Amino acid sequence: MEGKVESLWEEVRELSLGTTVDRLHSPPTPLQFLRDFVSQNKPCIISNAISHWPALSLWPTPSYLSAALSSSTVSLHLTPDGHADAIVPHPSHPSLCFASAHVQPTPFPQALDLIRRPPNHLVAYLQQQNDCFRTEYGELESDCDGHIPWASEALGCLPEAVNLWIGNHLSQTSFHKDHYENLYAVVSGEKHFLLLPPTDVHRMYIKQYPAAQYSYSQEKGEFRLELEEPERYVPWSSVDPYPATGNLKQERLKFPLYFNGPKPFEVTVKAGEVLYLPSMWFHHVSQSPGDDGCTIAVNYWYDMQFDIKYAYFNFLQSLPCRSIDDPTTPESACEEDSGPIASPNHLNRRFSGDESAKTNVHDNV
Amino acid sequence: MEGKVESLWEEVRELSLGTTVDRLHSPPTPLQFLRDFVSQNKPCIISNAISHWPALSLWPTPSYLSAALSSSTVSLHLTPDGHADAIVPHPSHPSLCFASAHVQPTPFPQALDLIRRPPNHLVAYLQQQNDCFRTEYGELESDCDGHIPWASEALGCLPEAVNLWIGNHLSQTSFHKDHYENLYAVVSGEKHFLLLPPTDVHRMYIKQYPAAQYSYSQEKGEFRLELEEPERYVPWSSVDPYPATGNLKQERLKFPLYFNGPKPFEVTVKAGEVLYLPSMWFHHVSQSPGDDGCTIAVNYWYDMQFDIKYAYFNFLQSLPCRSIDDPTTPESACEEDSGPIASPNHLNRRFSGDESAKTNVHDNV
Numbered sequence: 243m244e245g246k247v248e249s250l251w252e253e254v255r256e257l258s259l260g261t262t263v264d265r266l267h268s269p270p271t272p273l274q275f276l277r278d279f280v281s282q283n284k285p286c287i288i289s290n291a292i293s294h295w296p297a298l299s300l301w302p303t304p305s306y307l308s309a310a311l312s313s314s315t316v317s318l319h320l321t322p323d324g325h326a327d328a329i330v331p332h333p334s335h336p337s338l339c340f341a342s343a344h345v346q347p348t349p350f351p352q353a354l355d356l357i358r359r360p361p362n363h364l365v366a367y368l369q370q371q372n373d374c375f376r377t378e379y380g381e382l383e384s385d386c387d388g389h390i391p392w393a394s395e396a397l398g399c400l401p402e403a404v405n406l407w408i409g410n411h412l413s414q415t416s417f418h419k420d421h422y423e424n425l426y427a428v429v430s431g432e433k434h435f436l437l438l439p440p441t442d443v444h445r446m447y448i449k450q451y452p453a454a455q456y457s458y459s460q461e462k463g464e465f466r467l468e469l470e471e472p473e474r475y476v477p478w479s480s481v482d483p484y485p486a487t488g489n490l491k492q493e494r495l496k497f498p499l500y501f502n503g504p505k506p507f508e509v510t511v512k513a514g515e516v517l518y519l520p521s522m523w524f525h526h527v528s529q530s531p532g533d534d535g536c537t538i539a540v541n542y543w544y545d546m547q548f549d550i551k552y553a554y555f556n557f558l559q560s561l562p563c564r565s566i567d568d569p570t571t572p573e574s575a576c577e578e579d580s581g582p583i584a585s586p587n588h589l590n591r592r593f594s595g596d597e598s599a600k601t602n603v604h605d606n607v
Numbered sequence: 608m609e610g611k612v613e614s615l616w617e618e619v620r621e622l623s624l625g626t627t628v629d630r631l632h633s634p635p636t637p638l639q640f641l642r643d644f645v646s647q648n649k650p651c652i653i654s655n656a657i658s659h660w661p662a663l664s665l666w667p668t669p670s671y672l673s674a675a676l677s678s679s680t681v682s683l684h685l686t687p688d689g690h691a692d693a694i695v696p697h698p699s700h701p702s703l704c705f706a707s708a709h710v711q712p713t714p715f716p717q718a719l720d721l722i723r724r725p726p727n728h729l730v731a732y733l734q735q736q737n738d739c740f741r742t743e744y745g746e747l748e749s750d751c752d753g754h755i756p757w758a759s760e761a762l763g764c765l766p767e768a769v770n771l772w773i774g775n776h777l778s779q780t781s782f783h784k785d786h787y788e789n790l791y792a793v794v795s796g797e798k799h800f801l802l803l804p805p806t807d808v809h810r811m812y813i814k815q816y817p818a819a820q821y822s823y824s825q826e827k828g829e830f831r832l833e834l835e836e837p838e839r840y841v842p843w844s845s846v847d848p849y850p851a852t853g854n855l856k857q858e859r860l861k862f863p864l865y866f867n868g869p870k871p872f873e874v875t876v877k878a879g880e881v882l883y884l885p886s887m888w889f890h891h892v893s894q895s896p897g898d899d900g901c902t903i904a905v906n907y908w909y910d911m912q913f914d915i916k917y918a919y920f921n922f923l924q925s926l927p928c929r930s931i932d933d934p935t936t937p938e939s940a941c942e943e944d945s946g947p948i949a950s951p952n953h954l955n956r957r958f959s960g961d962e963s964a965k966t967n968v969h970d971n972v
Contacts, residue, residue, distance in 0.1 A: 249921075254918040257913045258915055258917075258918065272638055273638060281646035282912055283915045398642055439915065440915070548623065549648070550804065550806065550916060552623075553619040554923070556618060557611060557618075557806075560614070
């Protein structure tokens with residue numbers, strides 16, 4: 243089985259993906275986009291697709307944003323170390339858990355200050371993934387397009403959610419996938435993506451982790467991490483692609499399929515560029531700020547097709563895959579893809595008939 | 608493994624394919640076609656897409672065809688029973704082989720007569736699959752379109768081959784797949800397709816069969832079936848979906864995954880209709896003649912994308928799948944998909960740089 247799964251990783255690269263992500267120097271036609279990228283589940287970076295956005299010149303000036311959103315209260319995500327929706331040591335047992343950020347309603351100007359001038363003990367990230375750009379940040383709507391026209395035409399729909407992301411170099415997003423076609427436009431600074439195709443699911447070492455929640459006490463200036471009650475489990479990738487130097491050897495031994503397999507696609511998306519991040523691709527995201535001290539991006543989530551590719555993925559994921567380099571590891575299948583229903587802070591796209599579920603449900607890995 | 612493969616068969620139907628093939632009552636736009644069918648690897652039948660073809664009114668008159676092709680010599684495929692490129696008893700051993708038709712260059716009017724008024728001892732079928740419509744049947748080119756415009760725009764290319772098919776109710780094409788996107792237009796009579804998606808590859812019981820060739824002696828009025836020399840093996844489906852009544856029980860026992868699994872999609876394509884037969888779908892074809900005594904069709908083969916879907920397929924095919932109903936059968940993986948290179952009588956699309964290879968190479972199962 244292991245050799246066959248490894249051949250799959252190689253074949254999808256040889257046949258289709260190559261070794262680097264394609265770059266387009268102008269927006270594709272809807273047909274090109276659909277044929278060459280969406281249909282093939284293949285990422286690309288597009289330049290000169292958002293050059294006309296006023297946001298590109300306006301938003302890198304913090305005073306512009308603070309003035310435009312002077313009376314807005316936004317959902318600020320707080321963690322001690324910039325790792326939200328991440329696997330961290332369990333608060334009470336000697337094991338790991340899936341930790342979500344403390345979400346603090348905050349006046350926007352104050353939130354932006356916290357991001358641009360991070361204090362020692364907390365990392366702030368504006369990353370509410372519930373269509374926030376069209377709700378909390380409605381005042382900015384005229385600064386960019388409400389959708390990506392060639393993508394909307396290709397996909398036959400408007401985005402189901404548009405999100406704004408404002409963070410600094412301390413915030414990272416751990417490996418996960420979304421059940422959306424994603425158009426990710428960077429407005430200020432740079433976003434650094436590590437990408438793995440869905441074929442590589444076994445390399446992510448997805449396991450069930452108990453959900454936990456940070457809560458931040460402003461008085462004490464301290465975080466507490468508490469397990470959710472009732473207990474809830476979240477399937478999430480165990481892999482940290484950038485372990486601390488001292489842990490590297492140990493992590494390589496724990497996750498050989500990740501560290502010894504084909505290198506993930508490394509992509510830096512600069513201000514003014516758009517990444518097409520195909521549905522079901524695993525991605526890890528970090529960022530470098532622009533001169534304004536933060537990284538700003540807008541992403542558009544479009545419905546994906548739950549077609550033969552998705553069925554193949556679920557089948558692949560259900561297969562056990564013994565760690566190739568560690569024959570002592572017991573065989574275990576990955577978690578079945580239970581669909582886009584899991585942890586807080588992403589939009590629930592699949593059960594969108596239930597509007598109440600839309601505001602706070604995370605796509606699972 | 609078996610349960611997981613069965614779940615895949617079910618899931619692709621539940622998520623995407625449904626239980627019947629979609630019908631469109633007018634040609635789709637290129638975007639619709641690409642998004643709703645090609646990208647999803649999902650078949651459909653399109654009405655009113657070829658209503659403007661002069662062929663629809665001209666070809667059902669045999670005298671028109673015979674006059675237009677009065678001086679053409681065409682490749683007529685002869686078999687004793689209408690089963691060409693089929694698994695038949697081995698000529699000398701008590702086993703089976705993959706038999707190709709005797710191909711007889713024949714004046715077209717005589718070929719058409721043989722099809723319309725079949726003698727007792729042979730079945731004639733015009734089915735040369737080497738872009739024959741644009742070569743042997745060049746005189747008919749103005750009777751239909753040289754390509755399917757919305758498909759060409761969607762797929763971003765012109766057809767690599769256009770083939771003409773003229774047969775009668777005795778000719779069948781056994782289960783196989785092609786490495787092409789296929790637009791199949793019926794001009795006279797009806798074509799009956801059984802379709803299975805590529806996810807169902809294990810249900811086809813693909814095995815290696817020694818290639819054999821019919822040769823027909825006009826003098827003796829007899830066929831001989833001889834193994835090819837040097838020996839050559841062709842991977843082909845073992846399943847006959849319509850076994851003789853006396854064999855049905857035995858065939859059901861031999862091929863339980865086929866006979867006990869989800870029913871194949873049954874599609875009848877009538878004169879004036881077009882079937883989109885997606886790449887890699889297994890198909891079995893039989894036909895009913897029109898008033899002219901024959902079934903006439905033109906098909907357009909377009910390049911397929913060797914993308915993540917193809918990689919997933921190859922992976923799936925490489926997995927062993929024990930017959931669920933017969934635990935005594937030893938586990939064995941299907942033949943690996945060696946690409947579109949195997950037996951005579953299809954076009955070799957993947958190695959099309961070699962023009963000499965184009966004329967006579969079959970896509971394998």
